[in-house]
Amino acid sequence: MPELPEVETIKRDLEKNIIGHKVIDVWYDWAKTLKPDPETFEKAVVGKKFKDINRRAKLFIFHLDSVPMVVHLKMTGRLLYRDQSDPKDQFTHAIFKLDKGKELRFADLRKFGWLKVLKDEKELENLLSEFGPEPLTEEFTLKVFENIIKKSQLKIKPLLIDQKRIAGVGNIYADESLWCAKIHPETKADKILSDQVAKLYKCIEEVLKEGIKDRGTSVDQYLDLFGRKGSHEQNLKVFRLNGDPCPRCGTIIKKIRVGGRGTHVCPACQRL
The missing domain is CATH 1.10.8.50 (Helicase, Ruva Protein; domain 3)
Structure with a gap:
């Protein structure tokens, strides 16, 4: 399972590449990947722009305009930033089709990972409150x-x-x-x-x-x-x-x- 260094590495690259991209469409072939359900997920993110990206523990925290979205890679998940013309990545189960000919792909061999849109900041706050203090932060003394x-x-x-x-x-x-x-x-x-x-x-x-x-x-x-x-x-x-x-x-x-x-x-x- 990707741990703090792996998730932090991806998060830093996302900061440099994904911010400002607009979601044109969402493709998926495994409904359980998109939470709370694919219909709600698509409605929440299509037409929105990636505003920021943060990390807490092993979670990615995105804001698409004002919509909070969290991603957990679990055991074998991957986030991959690709050109739309690039060859398919094995085990891809969800794709954000972006403007400027780009894609953000979610691939997962074991299908335990997920992407979830949240109702509001309160739900995000409740989710993050479940974690303990994190190394390399001021609170971890x-x-x-x-x-x-x-x-x-x-x-x-x-x-x-x-x-x-x-x-x-x-x-x-x-x-x-x-x-x-x-x-x-x-x-x-x-x-x-x-x-x-x-x-x-x-x-x-x-x-x-x-x-x-x-x-x-x-x-x-x-x-x-x-x-x-x-x-x-x-x-x-x-x-x-x-x-x-x-x-x-x-x-x-x-x-x-x-x-x-x-x-x-x-x-x-x-x-x-």
């Missing part, structure tokens, strides 16, 4: 992070990827952050020492910044707005590297399951 950690008896890996507690971090960057901080993914959150919490806070922000710098991680289906892979896979330390030596100590990286998720850990650096 060390004190806030410490409070989240110390008040939970969850294992640290499931806590980090719980979007209601911390927004934007998923499987990839949780594993990378925990390796960076030398914390085992099964460690109970409230048992982590204060200096380790501070180290983990710093590691989370560092690995997310590195992911953004590399334009995301393409270990699965992720592509950027132009259909290109990110390069952060080359800089991963443990994620999907089970069987390889740890780049810090040389011990073989193992894959375990924590909270139902495949998790990658160095048994020597990250002792339980």
Whole structure:
């Protein structure tokens, strides 16, 4: 699933390319992609212009004139900015046909992603209120992070990827952050020492910044707005590297399951 760095990469490219475009028509072949339903969706967006684009956690937040629209890529979704004459993209299920001969395509292998128009700003506010504080923002201070950690008896890996507690971090960057901080993914959150919490806070922000710098991680289906892979896979330390030596100590990286998720850990650096 695209995480904060991947969604942020696409969002920054959308800012440069989509703002000001007018929606001429909407095509779809999978009705569940457009919410609350295709008829309402089309009526809300056709004839409107993309006014702005923001991001919260893994959500894209668009305004088409005054109409708020949110997009979630879920596991395998892609947003692709194309010329109308470009070849078809595989697994495309919705297309914004734009002015100036352009298209914004939504492709999704597993069909879990969606685009949704909202009634008003109040509905948008309610949706965004479900997320916890987000790394790389002013609200995500060390004190806030410490409070989240110390008040939970969850294992640290499931806590980090719980979007209601911390927004934007998923499987990839949780594993990378925990390796960076030398914390085992099964460690109970409230048992982590204060200096380790501070180290983990710093590691989370560092690995997310590195992911953004590399334009995301393409270990699965992720592509950027132009259909290109990110390069952060080359800089991963443990994620999907089970069987390889740890780049810090040389011990073989193992894959375990924590909270139902495949998790990658160095048994020597990250002792339980």
